Amino acid sequence: QVQLVESGGGSVQAGGSLTLSCVVSGYSFSNGCMGWFRQAPGKEREGVATIFVSPGDTTYADTTYADSVKGRFTISQDNVKNTLYLQMNSLNPEDTAMYYCATKGRFPWLCSARSSAGFDKWGQGTQVTVSS
Numbered sequence: 719q720v721q722l723v724e725s726g727g728g729s730v731q732a733g734g735s736l737t738l739s740c741v742v743s744g745y746s747f748s749n750g751c752m753g754w755f756r757q758a759p760g761k762e763r764e765g766v767a768t769i770f771v772s773p774g775d776t777t778y779a780d781t782t783y784a785d786s787v788k789g790r791f792t793i794s795q796d797n798v799k800n801t802l803y804l805q806m807n808s809l810n811p812e813d814t815a816m817y818y819c820a821t822k823g824r825f826p827w828l829c830s831a832r833s834s835a836g837f838d839k840w841g842q843g844t845q846v847t848v849s850s
Contacts, residue, residue: 720823721743721744723740724842730809733809738806741800747795749771749772750771751829751837752795752820753767753820753829754820755837768781783831787813816845817843817844817845818842821838823838
């Protein structure tokens with residue numbers, strides 16, 4: 719059974735940085751699609767970043783990002799620690815949201831931050847608040 723536990727959220731000032739972590743159990747880190755999503759109050763959930771590692775080449779990770787975070791956020795995974803990360807730099811108040819990590823059960827190679835379709839296991843979320 720897949721389980722995800724996020725941590726690392728908090729309150730920072732604009733321009734600051736945070737690193738979110740998500741410990742994942744019961745899910746393959748090779749041939750798997752994992753992602754970070756966020757939801758701000760009154761807004762729809764949106765994809766932030768995704769990562770897919772093919773079983774054919776575990777040295778390469780295919781990543782995608784929302785346009786709003788490109789160049790500021792970095793998604794990565796540690797296969798030994800079974801942990802997914804989201805490094806967030808140059809944070810601004812528009813990044814304030816509850817952040818969730820998720821795994822995709824089917825068709826993991828179709829892995830994109832543009833859609834949450836197919837992401838079927840979710841963590842409980844961690845709050846990120848950025849003040850101006």
